[in-house]
Amino acid sequence: MDYLAIVSVENNRVTKFMDFDNQADADAHVAAQGGFSFHNDQGWLIADLYIDGQTATESPPAGTVEGVKAAASRLILSLAPDWQQRNYIARGSELIRKVQTGGTLTPEEEAEETAMQALWTTVKAIRAKSDELEAISPIPADYAAQLEAVAST
Known part of the structure; x- marks a missing residue:
């Protein structure tokens, strides 16, 4: 439609x-x-x-707070689409439950948990950079590149 x-x-x-x-x-x-x-x-x-x-x-005007938020959102979703984020939440809960009930994570599960935490660290860094950029007036013209730089570190 x-x-x-x-x-x-x-x-x-x-x-x-x-x-x-x-x-x-x-x-x-x-x-x-x-x-x-x-x-x-x-x-x-x-x-x-x-x-x-x-x-x-499709997106807010460049150089606005909304534009920075949209760029950060697109970047996060490119790294972890919604479906993957939901799966990570569910899988993380399973791993926590296993440990809380006295189980031990296998090396594969530990690697899986480490990968999920690494992605979460990147998402938090993108969000923090977005917050920082939103507070600057005027917003830097290269805000999208600054967000991408955080994602690639």
Whole structure:
């Protein structure tokens, strides 16, 4: 579905929408419910849309706090997609439970836990750098490169 009726926006993010097969149906919905229609011909995810007035873009403008947050989020998700993060949480709980009930981790499980902790350390470093960059005014033009540098160390 390429046409969206964006009915509600909060903090530049879509909070209520409907998708449609054609522009006429999206426009009719907007006429009845309010909001604006958007042709999502790029197939952007709703969660990635940045709304400024009645303009939708895939990401917030560069050089803004929202832009830094979005860059950090994209970087973290490139290293650990949502599904992997959920699996790591579940697996980490299993390993903790094993130790708490008197078990011992095998060398493979210890290596697995070490890898999960290394990724988590990188995520925390990206978040810390993002917080640091968000506090600078004006935000440095190379903020994305600075975030990537933290991720590669």
